[in-house]
Amino acid sequence: MPADPATLLHDIFGFERFRGVQEQVVTRIIAGRNTLAIMPTGAGKSLCYQLPAMAMEGCCIVISPLIALMHDQLRSARALGIRAASLTSADADWRETQDRLVAGELDLLYVAPERASGAGFRSLLERARIGLFAIDEAHCVSEWGHDFRPDYRLLRPLLDSFADVPRLALTATADEHTRQDILVQLGIEAEGLVISGFDRPNIRYAIQPRDGLMRQIGAVMDAHPGPGIIYAQTRAATEKIAESLKGRGRPVLPYHAGLPPDVRAANQAAFIASEDMVMVATVAFGMGIDKPDVRFVVHAGLPKSIESYYQESGRAGRDGDPAVATLLWGAEDFVRARQRITEVDPERQKGERARIAALGALVETGACRRAVLLRHFGEDPPPTCGNCDNCLAPPPSVDATTTAQKLLSAVYRTGQSFGLGHIEAVLTGKPNDKIAQRGHDRLSVYGIVEGEETALLKPVARALMVRDALETNEHGGLQFGPAARAFLRGEEKIALVLPPARQRRGKRNGEANPVGDPLFEALRACRRTLAMEAGLPPYVIFHDSTLRDMAARRPRSLADLALISGIGERKREAYGQAFLDVIASFEGG
Template sequence: MPTPLEALQQTFGYAHFRGRQADVIDRVMAGLSTLAVMPTGAGKSLTYQIPALCRPGTGLVVSPLIALMHDQVRSAEAAGIRAAALTSADDNRDETIDRLRSGALDLLYVAPERASTEGFRRLLSQVPLALIAIDEAHCVSEWGHDFRPDYRLLRGLLDMRPDVPRLALTATADRHTRDDILAQLGIAPDGLILAGFDRANLRYGITPRDGVARQLARFIEENPGAGIVYAPTRDATERLAAQLAANGRAARAYHAGLDPAVRAANQKAFVASEDMVMVATVAFGMGIDKPDVRFVAHAGLPKSIEAYYQETGRAGRDGDPAATQLFWGAEDFARARRRIETDVEESRRPGERQRLNAMAMLVEAPGCRRAILLRHFGEDPPAQCGNCDNCLNPPTGIDATIVAQKLLSAAFRTDMRYGVTHLSDVLAGKETDKILMLGHNRLSVFGIADEAEQKLIKPVARALLARDALRADEYGGLSFGPGARPILKGEEQVPLILPPERARRRKSRDGADYPHDPLFDRLRALRRDLAREQGVPPYVVFNDSTLREMAALRPETLSGLAQISGVGAKKLETYGETFLAAIQSHDG
């Protein structure tokens, strides 16, 4: 059997391991169980694919979604790995089981629901296993942001095969979640490998929502390439997709309420595209292994920093520059707090409140967004990253405590029954019919805000809602939250961030700041044609970074092409002559 480095070079066409990949693989090769926390795009799949090629037996991979499994099988087969999935959507289950029993599979993907059944365990008892990998392992933890009870049932399968190393993989786990994963999956604490959370190629941007369709259209116009827009409701996905399409950008919607055939067709079109925008609810993306997503935007607030990190992490998995943008509103926080108090079981509410407060700190922060993210996951990052909105274009901060106190006082004096528009009118001293009818023109807070303060009332209200000093009911009425009292008593200040003047970014053809290269364009077109002929997404043929290296180095022989990063033996055999001919015939 090959060594891990030989498998990396021969099968995948990479000269060296990246980051902590080698550390994880060394532990698996030694038969040791491991929890690897690695950022999206760091090559987690290689940490189980390589040992599956280098250890006796089949590598079993437990994965949460059928679409993700099929995507991973397709990419593995393109690299020459013998892979299959055993799911309810596959009509070749008998053939797959025969291949497993005969030792003709390097990798088998299954869902946690199947992996925990007695019948599947009996099947596994008959075959040698190289390892058992649990992908998206944060789903096993109630501390995690995406808990799935079926993951809790995997321990029986793991303990049934104590001779097989277990490898848990996730990109998103804070300290509590990491500790819980180790305990639930029976991995010793010294089996943790923490590869870090930094996605240096992602640019983070966060902006208050103010006409989200217009804001999204502008952001997407400045960021070519394929992208994902997360919308908070099913209706919003369809509405925003239609608006983007009307502006000339290929866009489709994705949500659980669509006809399954339409949903599958939209997903297939997006995976195969190089410039489509998918407007989706948050379920979309977890089952997509598309590395060339150039941007991710949120039209509403993610439910936690962990969710935000995971969702934005679906951009730029190929390592090329990618942009993320979050548009948020005060109503997002109000809606989230109501959901916690009504829809979340009581034992989980403190953790959910803590997560929401952490999101409030992120969106209202005047400093580096990346530093806040990394500190949340226990890292000690530099004060500035140079690749987020606040680092690239620092905002102006002011002390808005006095305006906040006036707004809170107005809410109190009006019996905490009215929304921000009415309170703003009271503070401004406007004698509207409603104010006169209610007698609010006789209150001590009537007209106490000067012209400059009146302009700050709406952003101050947004900040108070985010930090739970104000709460909004379902009709928009504002009442005190637990954060109101210390502000009114002068024990806490209310810093307010004024957004900087918008600087238009320089636009590039493919969303990354690379010089234009006609040969690269030609190779992309060739890749597109080959992918269409074979019915696979373009990235399954080659990633952009591989094509860019081909265009720069212009190899003249197959052996020269084999030195390009990402050109393994199977792809060299399948595509080598075709791409060499395109390079050699190119003028310029």
């Protein structure tokens, strides 16, 4: 008979109760029922297979897309006392691991989909007792998903050859179409779909047009002293931003696929172990990051889709503490994204256009950002959240339809070949040689914009580019996009959201120790020492929230430590006395 899940939850993981849909998923798996769990990042997906692996007979096979992610989860599982191993190209002990699997000495075995779908691996499993298949990042199985991996499509024969073994698919991001595709591809019944809410209330969303990128990034860094990730769109941008940030008193490293493998691995390891490092990365630095104490994520350009943005921004605040996700975008991002559509298969172009339109709605809205995100995933959220830039400081808006018509008219009458600077000069009646030589000072649009309307020209041009009404040619000149004539004829309106005034200095936020408790800092120092001795990232020992609870409650014994959330038996035995000694030293003082 399986062990009691509630007892295991307390004894192994140190929690008094399940979160969200965890209990529903765990109960289904222990009962042998196939399940697809849609749970947001930070909702505790790994517990949904780790706990059943301890409760049931046999080994849980975890299929995961990245070696770095497997090894990160491996460290955390072993710290809990779970017998875990991985079979990857980076593991030299593969013979020993196979022997342990066959001998029944493993609770968890992590493998990549490429290995899991092979005939040799299936033969190995036939010699062992298997209790569960867990397919992590399951959206990779769907061609409709934003991270399609063909090898995930080859998993179904393996799963079907062990028909009596329950299968659990897990993902944080899947719209309705992708969910249905996952169910079909992995052979999970429709009734096995379990959806948690997508909301991450501890993340504050902020979206701004790029206006001095390094200054904007610097303001976020200054306000959030903990670890952070900055996503850049190209390798060159990654290197440039990382170099520019190195003088700000924080360790900063780059990460992209063009770096040598040993440098990538070293940079990632340094970030995982750090309590204040900033990683500047392309999305190659993605699913392999299971670091719970990331305090901010900055996108220095437009992500691929709302699904990608949700997943990438969701790498902030996995520990439940306050975090911020800032997106800095430019109209040119939308132009490039639409140009890339022509490079994909024709049958996928409609879906790609819909993704760009959804991103446009997110960045341009003057309403609640969180509500836009949650509605995209099929939820019905309240109209305001109180924790995004628009809710915290509602932006003013103006009807800029007439200004848009003036700008489009000027683009048309100057021949659809000049950049915005020239168009602005024509509309505002600024004489110069270029305008005079081409006779643009004799056009009907010359000088028709004045006063406060002048300040609207740049944001209106940006809005028209987002809406596919303006695009740039190969020389940077503005020309009509497919939606231009609808705006010229007044069939489409523009309610322009005005960006907030530039702030000189960011307020420090989301600090690990907001009340400045010296005991908390001493506990952090103790954690840092223990982590270095054990060769582990500090968060694997305990999260900041656990240390704050310790500092507040000041336990005096190992039995007292058992009452603090996040401290299971194994960690209490391994590390408890060291922290009790620190607390005792403060009591004595």
